[in-house]
Amino acid sequence: MPDEDLPAFDPKARTGGDRSARQRFEHIYHTLRTRICLLDYPPGERLREEDLAEEFGVSRTPIRRVLVKLEAEGFLRSVHGVGTIVTDIEIEELEQVYQLRVELAELIGRLMPVEPDNSKRAAFRELLSRCEGLVGKPDAREFARINMDFFHLLNSLTGNEPLREISERLYYQTTRIWLKTASRLSQYEEILMDEIRIFHREVADIVDAVNVGDLRVVGLIRRAHISMSFQRLRNEARRAYR
Amino acid sequence: MPDEDLPAFDPKARTGGDRSARQRFEHIYHTLRTRICLLDYPPGERLREEDLAEEFGVSRTPIRRVLVKLEAEGFLRSVHGVGTIVTDIEIEELEQVYQLRVELAELIGRLMPVEPDNSKRAAFRELLSRCEGLVGKPDAREFARINMDFFHLLNSLTGNEPLREISERLYYQTTRIWLKTASRLSQYEEILMDEIRIFHREVADIVDAVNVGDLRVVGLIRRAHISMSFQRLRNEARRAYR
DNA sequence: GATTTTCTTGTTGTGCACAACATCACGACT
DNA sequence: AGTCGTGATGTTGTGCACAACAAGAAAATC
Numbered sequence: 001m002p003d004e005d006l007p008a009f010d011p012k013a014r015t016g017g018d019r020s021a022r023q024r025f026e027h028i029y030h031t032l033r034t035r036i037c038l039l040d041y042p043p044g045e046r047l048r049e050e051d052l053a054e055e056f057g058v059s060r061t062p063i064r065r066v067l068v069k070l071e072a073e074g075f076l077r078s079v080h081g082v083g084t085i086v087t088d089i090e091i092e093e094l095e096q097v098y099q100l101r102v103e104l105a106e107l108i109g110r111l112m113p114v115e116p117d118n119s120k121r122a123a124f125r126e127l128l129s130r131c132e133g134l135v136g137k138p139d140a141r142e143f144a145r146i147n148m149d150f151f152h153l154l155n156s157l158t159g160n161e162p163l164r165e166i167s168e169r170l171y172y173q174t175t176r177i178w179l180k181t182a183s184r185l186s187q188y189e190e191i192l193m194d195e196i197r198i199f200h201r202e203v204a205d206i207v208d209a210v211n212v213g214d215l216r217v218v219g220l221i222r223r224a225h226i227s228m229s230f231q232r233l234r235n236e237a238r239r240a241y242r
Numbered sequence: 243m244p245d246e247d248l249p250a251f252d253p254k255a256r257t258g259g260d261r262s263a264r265q266r267f268e269h270i271y272h273t274l275r276t277r278i279c280l281l282d283y284p285p286g287e288r289l290r291e292e293d294l295a296e297e298f299g300v301s302r303t304p305i306r307r308v309l310v311k312l313e314a315e316g317f318l319r320s321v322h323g324v325g326t327i328v329t330d331i332e333i334e335e336l337e338q339v340y341q342l343r344v345e346l347a348e349l350i351g352r353l354m355p356v357e358p359d360n361s362k363r364a365a366f367r368e369l370l371s372r373c374e375g376l377v378g379k380p381d382a383r384e385f386a387r388i389n390m391d392f393f394h395l396l397n398s399l400t401g402n403e404p405l406r407e408i409s410e411r412l413y414y415q416t417t418r419i420w421l422k423t424a425s426r427l428s429q430y431e432e433i434l435m436d437e438i439r440i441f442h443r444e445v446a447d448i449v450d451a452v453n454v455g456d457l458r459v460v461g462l463i464r465r466a467h468i469s470m471s472f473q474r475l476r477n478e479a480r481r482a483y484r
Numbered sequence: 485g486a487t488t489t490t491c492t493t494g495t496t497g498t499g500c501a502c503a504a505c506a507t508c509a510c511g512a513c514t
Numbered sequence: 515a516g517t518c519g520t521g522a523t524g525t526t527g528t529g530c531a532c533a534a535c536a537a538g539a540a541a542a543t544c
Contacts, residue, residue: 021322021504021527049496059529064496068307069314080263080496081535096402099353103345111341160338166408263497263534291526301499306526322526323505 021062028056028066036075036086037176038144039183043088047076073169089177091237098230101170102223104163109219112159116210123153124207131200138193144179150203151175154222157215178233185240195232198225263304270298270308278317278328279418280386281425285330289318315411331419333479340472343412344465346405351461354401358452365395366449373442380435386421392445393417396464399457420475427482437474440467 019027032052035041049060049067056063067084070076078084089097116124130146151171155164185191202225209217261269274294277283291302291309298305309326312318320326331339358366372388393413397406427433444467451459 046495048494053529060496061528061530064307065310065527068310072311072314078496079536081494082537083495093403096354097404099402100349100404100408103349103353107342107345111345112338160341161335162339162342162412166342170404288525290524295499302526303498303500307497320526321506323524324507325525 024056024058025062025065028052028063029069032066032070033075033172034148036070037148037172038141039176039179041086043086043177043180045086046083047086049084074173088180089173091181091234094174094177095230095234097170097174098226101167101174102227104167104170105222105226106219107160107163108154108158108167108222109215109217111163113215114157114159115213116157120153120156121210124210127153128203128207131203134196135200138189138196140179140183140192143192143196143199144175147175147199154206154218157210157218174230178229181233181237185236191236195229198229266298266300267304267307270294270305271311274308274312275317275414276390278312279390279414280383281418281421283328285328285419285422287328288325289328291326316415330422331415333423333476336416336419337472337476339412339416340468343409343416344469346409346412347464347468348461349402349405350396350400350409350464351457351459353405355457356399356401357455358399362395362398363452366452369395370445370449373445376438377442380431380438382421382425382434385434385438385441386417389417389441396448396460399452399460416472420471423475423479427478433478437471440471 032041041047047067049063052063053060067076067078071078071084075087076084077087127146127150134142134146152168155167155171158164182188182191182195202221205221206218209215209221274283283289289309291305294305295302309318309320313320313326317329318326319329369388369392376384376388394410397409397413400406424430424433424437444463447463448460451457451463
C-alpha cells in the first residue's frame with residue numbers, strides 16, 4: 001500500500017498535483033519513508049527542504065509538515081541552522097528495537113488474528129514466486145522491496161490496529177539499518193546470497209503455516225527469523241571488526 | 243518529567259520566551275499532551291491554532307508543528323476548513339490498545355530491566371504516601387496526576403528506549419479515554435473511590451516487588467492490574483447502558 | 485605564526501498574508 | 515412548503531520573506 005510510484009526517484013512519476021491536501025501529504029510522507037528505508041537517503045544524509053519542495057512542486061511549508069512527522073517517528077532529526085539529517089542507530093539501540101520487534105512479531109499471531117481470505121493467500125503465493133525469482137538473480141534492492149511487501153502482508157494478519165502501526169514503524173527502522181550495516185561488510189555479496197536463501201525459506205514456511213491457517217505458528221516462525229537475522233548480522237559485524 | 247508548570251492553565255506560568263526553538267517546542271508539546279490526557283481538552287474539543295499561538299506567545303507556525311506531532315501520535319486530527327479536534331476512541335479500539343498495553347507491561351520487566359537505585363526507591367515510597375493521602379480525600383484530577391507519575395516511574399524501569407516511548411504513548415491514549423468514560427458513568431463518585439482503593443493496593447504491591455528487586459514480578463502485577471482495570475470499566479459501561 | 489574576531493554563506497525556524505475548504509444561514513425558485 | 519443555490523464566516527493549508535542560528539572562511543590582532 002505505501003509504495004506507489006515504483007521507480008521512486010523519478011520526479012515525473014507524481015501523477016498530477018490536483019489532489020487534496022491530505023492525499024498530497026500522505027504521498028510525500030510514504031515516498032520519503034520508502035526512500036529512507038531503501039537507503040536512497042542513507043543514514044547521515046542531509047535533506048534540503050527546498051530541494052524536496054521543488055521536486056514535489058510545493059513550497060517548503062507542506063514539506064516541513066512531513067519532516068516533522070518523520071522526525072517524530074525517529075527517521076530524521078532537524079537541527080536549526082544545520083539541516084535535516086537522516087538518523088543513524090548504533091548497534092546497541094538497534095538490538096533494543098530488535099528485542100521489541102521479536103515480541104511484537106509473536107503478538108501478531110496472538111492478538112486478533114484475521115482469517116486470511118483467498119486474495120491474501122494469493123498474495124502470499126505471488127510473493128513466494130517473486131522470492132524464487134530472486135534466488136536465481138540476487139539483487140539487494142529487489143530483496144529489500146520483496147521483504148517490505150512481505151512485511152506488510154504479514155502485518156495485515158492482525159486486526160489490532162495499534163499493533164500494526166507500531167510494528168510498521170519498527171520494521172522500517174530496523175530494516176534500513178540492517179541494510180546499511182550489511183552493505184558495508186566486506187563479503188557483502190556472499191552474505192546477501194545467504195540471506196536471500198534464508199528469506200526464501202522463511203517465506204515458504206510461513207506460506208505453509210498460513211495455508212494451514214495457524215497464525216500462532218506464523219508468529220512463532222516470524223519471531224525466530226527476526227531474532228536469528230539480527231544474530232547473524234551482529235556476528236558478521238563482530239567478525240569484520242577484528 | 244513531562245509536567246512542568248503545574249497549574250497547567252495559567253498563561254503566565256511560561257517562564258520566559260528566551261529559550262531555544264527546540265525547548266519551546268518540547269514545552270508546548272508536553273503541555274498540550276498533558277492537558278489532553280487530563281481532559282482539560284476532552285475528546286471532541288476543538289482547538290484553535292490562533293488561540294494557542296496567542297497563549298504561548300508565538301505565531302501559528304510553531305504551534306502547527308506541535309499539532310502535527312500530536313496528530314501523528316493519534317491525539318488530534320486536523321481537518322482542513324473545520325478545525326483541529328481531540329480524537330475520541332470507541333470501546334472496541336480502546337480494547338485493542340489495552341490488549342497491547344497488557345503485553346508491553348510485562349515486557350517492561352523482561353526487556354533490559356534496570357536495578358532501581360535509592361533515589362528511585364525513594365520516589366516509589368513518596369508516590370505510595372501521596373496515594374495514601376488520596377484515599378482519605380478522593381479527587382479525580384489528583385488521582386490522574388498520581389497515576390501519571392506512577393506510570394513514568396514504572397516506565398523508567400526498563401532500559402529499552404523504544405519500549406518506553408511506545409508504552410508512554412499508549413498510556414496517554416488509554417488513560418484519557420478511561421477517565422472520560424468513567425466520568426460519564428452515573429455512579430462515578432463510588433467508582434472513583436473503588437478505583438483509588440484498588441490503585442493504592444497496586445502501588446503497595448509494586449513497591450514491595452521493587453524492594454525485593456524482582457522486576458519480572460513488577461511486570462506481572464502491572465499486567466494484571468491494567469487488564470482488570472479495563473475489564474471493570476467495560477463491565478460498568480455495559481451495566482450503565484441497560 | 486598562532487589566535488581571536490568578524491564576516492560570509494547556507495540552513496532551519498518564525499511570522500504573516502492569502503488561498504482552499506467546510507459549514508451554515510438565507511433567500512430564490514419551483 | 516421544500517429544495518437547491520449562493521454568499522458570508524471561520525478554520526486549516528500554503529507560499530514567501532525574513533529572523534535565528536551554525537559552521538567555516540577570511541581577516542585582524544597579538
